[in-house]
Amino acid sequence: MDKVVISILGTDRPGIVAAVSDVLMTRQCNVEDVSQTILQREFVGILIASVPENAQPESLREKLARALDPLGLSVLLKPLAADKAPSPPVESEPFVIVTTGPDRLGLVAGITGVMARFSVNITQLKAAFRGGDDPRRNTMIYEVDVPLSIDRGTFMSELRRKADELGLELTAQHRDIFETIHRI
Numbered sequence: 001m002d003k004v005v006i007s008i009l010g011t012d013r014p015g016i017v018a019a020v021s022d023v024l025m026t027r028q029c030n031v032e033d034v035s036q037t038i039l040q041r042e043f044v045g046i047l048i049a050s051v052p053e054n055a056q057p058e059s060l061r062e063k064l065a066r067a068l069d070p071l072g073l074s075v076l077l078k079p080l081a082a083d084k085a086p087s088p089p090v091e092s093e094p095f096v097i098v099t100t101g102p103d104r105l106g107l108v109a110g111i112t113g114v115m116a117r118f119s120v121n122i123t124q125l126k127a128a129f130r131g132g133d134d135p136r137r138n139t140m141i142y143e144v145d146v147p148l149s150i151d152r153g154t155f156m157s158e159l160r161r162k163a164d165e166l167g168l169e170l171t172a173q174h175r176d177i178f179e180t181i182h183r184i
Contacts, residue, residue: 003032003050003080004057006064010073012043020047023067027060028052043073048080092121092145094175097159101168103129103138111140114162118155121145143175 029049036045061077123143130137163170
């Protein structure tokens with residue numbers, strides 16, 4: 001079976017996932033992965049679905065659009081390239097990096113810029129900016145894979161330097177430790 005990536009965006013309301021999954025089911029498509037969230041009342045969803053070999057991606061996108069347009073939702077569908085062999089995974093360790101501090105321009109760009117320079121891959125990012133100077137109202141949580149090939153001490157020093165420059169408090173923990181501490 002071929003696979004497609006489907007992105008859905010629009011004002012949140014009950015029934016969005018049901019509408020999408022119903023269209024996919026009637027077209028014999030199997031949902032394999034889903035990530036969805038609500039950002040300031042906006043629904044954002046990404047699905048990967050396997051589709052029958054004879055399915056036409058444009059036909060599926062049109063069917064989804066017909067079902068979702070009345071709900072005020074936008075849909076984007078992209079075939080998942082099956083001919084490309086996946087890159088071998090980089091040996092890495094999972095970390096959770098949390099920053100808090102006053103909201104200001106450049107927070108995400110500053111922190112992610114350091115991560116990019118060290119080839120640290122962001123696997124999940126949750127950021128909530130509610131404005132003002134109360135640091136508890138502005139939080140970014142990065143789940144990242146830190147390559148074993150980099151100097152972790154140098155990476156963390158650069159990350160802390162950038163956080164200080166941006167007026168952010170920063171904590172970094174191995175994901176296993178983070179999950180154990182926050183399990184309570």
